[in-house]
Amino acid sequence: MKKVLIYLCLMAFPLALSAQSKRGDVNSDGKVDISDIVAVINIIATGGDDIVTKTVTYEVDGVAFNMVSVEGGVFKMGSESGNDDEKPVHEVKLKSFSIGQTEVTQELWETVMGTNPSKWKSLKLPVENVSWNDCQTFITKLNTLTGQQFRLPTEAEWEYAARGGSQSKGYTYSGSNSLDEVAWYSSNSGSKTHEVATKSPNELGIYDMTGNVWEWCQDWYGDNYYAWSVIINPTGPSSGSYRVYRGGSWSHYARYCRVPIRCSITPDFRNYDLGLRLAL
DSSP states (O other): OOOEEEEEEEEEEOOOOOGGGGGTOTTOSSSOSHHHHHHHHHHHHHTTOOEEEEEEEEEETTEEEEEEEEOOEEEEESOTTSOGGGOSOEEEEEOOEEEESSOOBHHHHHHHHSOOOOSSOOTTSBOOSOOHHHHHHHHHHHHHHHSSOOBOOOHHHHHHHHTTGGGOOOOSBTTBSOHHHHOOOTTTSOSSOOOTTOSOOOTTSOOOSSSSSEEEEEEEOOTTGGGTOOSBSOOOOSOOSOEEEESOOTTSOGGGGSTTOOEEEOTTOOOTTEEOOOBO
C-alpha cells in the first residue's frame, strides 16, 4: 500500500513587507498565530526584506511535491497588445487557492500511474506527452491516494499565479522581464526539457510557469470568452471542442512565453512539450 504524508512547511522568499504585516498578520493568511512569529523572526534575520510564503508538502510513496498558497485578489486578465483572444483586458476576482510550486514531475506521475509517457526520461524532468484526458486520470488516482481534491488550475487561476498574484510586479514573463532568468525556451533549452526549479521563481516562489512545458488548464477554450467572462472565479465556457493550455515551452520563441498567451487543442492531444501543474 502506498503511504501518504501531508505536512506544513514554511519557506521564505524575497518579497516586500506588506502593510498587512504591520497589523500582526505578517504572512497575510487571515489570522495571527505562531506562523506570524516565525515570519517576524525571518524579517529580523533578513533586515526586513523578506516575508514568509506558506507551502504545503504532500508525499506519495516517498515522492514529495509542494503546493504554494495563493492569496485571492483582483487582477486585470489578458492583454490589449497581444492576440485577439487575449482581449479585452478585464477584471477578475479570485478566491484563495493553491498551485503546484513546480510542474508535475515524471517521478510523481510514474509513482501514481505506474507508467511514464515522456520523451526525455528523468525523475526530476516535467512529465510531458500527456493529454488533458490523461491528466484527469492521473488526478483521480492522486486524489484517491491523498484524500485531497487536486485538479487542474482554471485559466484565470493560472494567469493570476503566473503574474505573481497580489505580489505581482507586472513582468512580461512569469517572474521577470528577462526570459533567460526564468524560463527554458527555444533560445536556451537545447531543444529539450530541463529539470524543474532550475530557473528563478516568480514573485510567489513558483517555478517554470514560463517555459519548459506548456501546462493544461481545466477550462474549455473560447476565443471570445474574455468579452463575456464572469468577474468572480471564472471557469471558462460551459462546453467546447478544445481545452486551454498556457505558459510556453522549451520549443517556443519568446513571444509564446508571455504570461497572457492562450493556446488550445483537443483534450486527447499529446505532445512532448505539453505537461501539467496541479491546483487545489
